[in-house]
Amino acid sequence: MAEAVTAGASPTACYADRAAHTPARIVAHSQVADSTFRIRLDCPAIAANAVPGQFAMVRIPDRNDPLLARPLAVYDTFAAGRYADFIYLVHGKFTTALKDMSVGDELVVWGPLGNGFDPPAVDHLVLVAGGIGQTALLALGRERLGGATYGSPGRVAPLARRVTLCWGARHAGMFGDVDDFRNAGIDVHLATLDGSTGRQGTVVDLLNDVLGDDGESLRVACCGPEPMMAAVTRWAQSRHVVCDVSLEAPMACGIGICFTCVAKVRDAEGTWDYRRTCVEGPVFDGSTIEW
Amino acid sequence: MSQTPPSPPDSIARPVDLTVSLGRLRLPNPVLVASGTFGYGREMTGFVELGRLGGIVPKTITPLPRQGNVPWRTVETSAGLLNSIGLDNDGVDAFLRKQLPFLRDCGAAVIVSIAGANQAEFVQLADRLQGVPGVAALELNISCPNVSHGVDLGTDPEMCRSVVAGVRGVTDLPILAKLTPNVTDIVAIARGAEEGGADAVTLINTCQGMAVDWRRRRPLLGNVIGGLSGPAIKPIALRCVHQVRQKLAIPIVGVGGIMTVDDCMEFFVAGASAVQLGTVNFAEPVACTKILDALPVAFGELGAASLADVVGTLVLPTRQPCAPSPDTTVDAR
Numbered sequence: 329m330a331e332a333v334t335a336g337a338s339p340t341a342c343y344a345d346r347a348a349h350t351p352a353r354i355v356a357h358s359q360v361a362d363s364t365f366r367i368r369l370d371c372p373a374i375a376a377n378a379v380p381g382q383f384a385m386v387r388i389p390d391r392n393d394p395l396l397a398r399p400l401a402v403y404d405t406f407a408a409g410r411y412a413d414f415i416y417l418v419h420g421k422f423t424t425a426l427k428d429m430s431v432g433d434e435l436v437v438w439g440p441l442g443n444g445f446d447p448p449a450v451d452h453l454v455l456v457a458g459g460i461g462q463t464a465l466l467a468l469g470r471e472r473l474g475g476a477t478y479g480s481p482g483r484v485a486p487l488a489r490r491v492t493l494c495w496g497a498r499h500a501g502m503f504g505d506v507d508d509f510r511n512a513g514i515d516v517h518l519a520t521l522d523g524s525t526g527r528q529g530t531v532v533d534l535l536n537d538v539l540g541d542d543g544e545s546l547r548v549a550c551c552g553p554e555p556m557m558a559a560v561t562r563w564a565q566s567r568h569v570v571c572d573v574s575l576e577a578p579m580a581c582g583i584g585i586c587f588t589c590v591a592k593v594r595d596a597e598g599t600w601d602y603r604r605t606c607v608e609g610p611v612f613d614g615s616t617i618e619w
Numbered sequence: 620m621s622q623t624p625p626s627p628p629d630s631i632a633r634p635v636d637l638t639v640s641l642g643r644l645r646l647p648n649p650v651l652v653a654s655g656t657f658g659y660g661r662e663m664t665g666f667v668e669l670g671r672l673g674g675i676v677p678k679t680i681t682p683l684p685r686q687g688n689v690p691w692r693t694v695e696t697s698a699g700l701l702n703s704i705g706l707d708n709d710g711v712d713a714f715l716r717k718q719l720p721f722l723r724d725c726g727a728a729v730i731v732s733i734a735g736a737n738q739a740e741f742v743q744l745a746d747r748l749q750g751v752p753g754v755a756a757l758e759l760n761i762s763c764p765n766v767s768h769g770v771d772l773g774t775d776p777e778m779c780r781s782v783v784a785g786v787r788g789v790t791d792l793p794i795l796a797k798l799t800p801n802v803t804d805i806v807a808i809a810r811g812a813e814e815g816g817a818d819a820v821t822l823i824n825t826c827q828g829m830a831v832d833w834r835r836r837r838p839l840l841g842n843v844i845g846g847l848s849g850p851a852i853k854p855i856a857l858r859c860v861h862q863v864r865q866k867l868a869i870p871i872v873g874v875g876g877i878m879t880v881d882d883c884m885e886f887f888v889a890g891a892s893a894v895q896l897g898t899v900n901f902a903e904p905v906a907c908t909k910i911l912d913a914l915p916v917a918f919g920e921l922g923a924a925s926l927a928d929v930v931g932t933l934v935l936p937t938r939q940p941c942a943p944s945p946d947t948t949v950d951a952r
Contacts, residue, residue, distance in 0.1 A: 343661060343662055343664070343665070344662065344665055345664065345665050346665075347665055347666075349665075349666055349904060349905050387902065392698040392849075392850045392878065393697050393698045394695065395695055395698055395699065395700065395849055395850070395898075395902050396700065396901055396902050397902065421695070422695075436903070438666075438904060577690070578690075578691060578693070580693045580695075580700060580702075580901045581900070581901040581904070583658075583662055583663075583665075583666070583904060584658055584662040585656060585657055585658035585662050585663065585900060585901065585904075586655075586656065586693065586702075586704070586901050587655075587678070587687065587692065587704045587707045588690075588691075588692045588693040588702070588704070589690075590687070590692065590707070591690075601686065602686055602687055602707060607662070
């Protein structure tokens with residue numbers, strides 16, 4: 329993105345002008361949780377330029393079935409911006425085919441795409457993940473604790489005094505690579521619906537437990553299923569905290585040409601219009617979304 | 620086809636005359652991009668050198684802004700994509716203000732796709748675009764499966780003729796009529812377009828379809844029914860091109876499931892004078908470039924020096940196809 333859209337600002341026309349389209353060899357591929365896999369791709373043109381919260385379209389080349397690429401959040405980048413890691417949940421035709429691909433196989437990838445997260449300076453940045461939503465949040469947490477820089481040239485981001493992750497999932501088996509967050513210095517709290525680990529309940533229950541009212545400036549960055557993000561947005565609004573959400577809309581192209589991935593976004597007058605989450609998002613101020 | 624291709628298969632592609640005339644619309648090459656699959660062109664500048672394209676058909680515009688249909692708007696199916704976007708667009712005024720200035724200077728011919736709910740709206744849009752610098756031609760989307768409410772102008776030959784003729788009456792621009800395959804007799808509809816004064820017909824728009832989540836007992840598309848595109852429909856598109864080519868002289872722009880240069884060549888041989896790339900732009904945003912690069916080699920393989928040497932050169936079996944007789948049926952006994 330040439331200019332990141334400020335979440336909540338009036339929608340601006342955006343284009344995937346900084347995206348590269350490139351073959352990408354698989355350099356690592358392993359299971360990290362139930363039905364959850366982590367894949368490392370050799371794609372410097374994407375890894376070097378991605379900022380937290382951006383995504384890439386990943387395609388299995390020369391196949392008509394699955395036909396289209398899928399959007400995957402850039403989880404983190406490695407080797408001085410040569411490799412990009414993605415974590416995905418197997419739940420359909422594409423991800424089922426992807427999990428059977430091996431190290432050395434080649435995919436086709438285009439990105440980085442979307443606006444990504446870029447919250448202003450706050451004391452306490454709260455990352456809220458539901459299900460597989462943590463994939464959009466690790467890089468932001470690392471960046472805001474000073475542990476990593478992203479983009480090219482490296483983005484200068486305001487540091488937070490502390491970063492907390494509240495992550496909810498159905499059961500304990502769904503959490504993969506939680507130590508990535510702990511090792512980054514992020515304070516990690518887990519919740520499960522069945523109580524198999526962490527607090528039994530939802531992430532909103534967790535937020536109420538974890539966040540006292542100690543006068544710090546707060547900002548929430550959230551990614552997960554839509555009802556969960558709606559609930560977290562309501563929670564944040566009740567505390568007068570801004571909540572940036574990364575929408576997980578199905579996409580066909582990722583670059584703004586198909587008009588599939590629209591979400592109802594309100595403007596300053598309060599009327600809504602469908603906006604393309606691929607080029608105008610995926611990150612929006614949650615209070616502008618017509619949930 | 621059992622015919623041996625005329626052969627000078629030098630491996631080096633020789634210069635090929637790729638220029639094409641679609642009625643009064645003259646284009647430098649026959650590779651266009653299809654409406655609704657290329658945004659307004661600007662989105663694709665990072666992936667395709669727009670000036671190399673034979674033409675760009677931007678996303679269809681309507682007289683007034685339309686929000687489009689409720690999500691989900693697309694669903695991938697076997698080798699295909701179902702869509703019901705619902706002509707989400709900002710209307711003709713916003714198009715002229717925000718999109719056309721870029722398109723006008725991008726180096727490719729701009730064929731503006733228009734859709735109205737009735738003949739009067741088509742005429743109104745054509746009138747509005749008449750004389751506007753940068754508009755090379757109009758494509759009449761008389762076949763969008765997602766917006767008709769019982770009246771589908773593209774499924775009746777007389778209505779098709781009347782829409783085209785109405786537009787013809789108010790514009791000097793070349794007219795392409797984009798037709799739906801969801802009819803019994805595509806030739807009759809194409810004849811209506813020809814009689815109405817179209818310069819070419821674009822064959823085909825999407826095939827109506829739907830997808831079902833049986834566990835939830837729900838349709839997957841927000842609009843329930845949508846249009847199928849992608850490789851799954853290429854045989855249908857080729858059949859339509861062939862049938863129209865057999866009966867009518869009007870130039871044909873072939874579209875439907877093209878993924879590769881081989882697919883383009885199939886359409887040319889079947890009778891299309893030009894092609895549009897659609898869903899492939901989603902699956903592979905650089906596809907246009909790959910196909911343009913490969914085209915001269917494919918023409919070289921046929922020993923063709925120009926597009927005209929290939930278009931409509933399909934060699935049919937001497938005996939007209941008929942139902943298999945019992946003695947040729949494997950399990951006749």
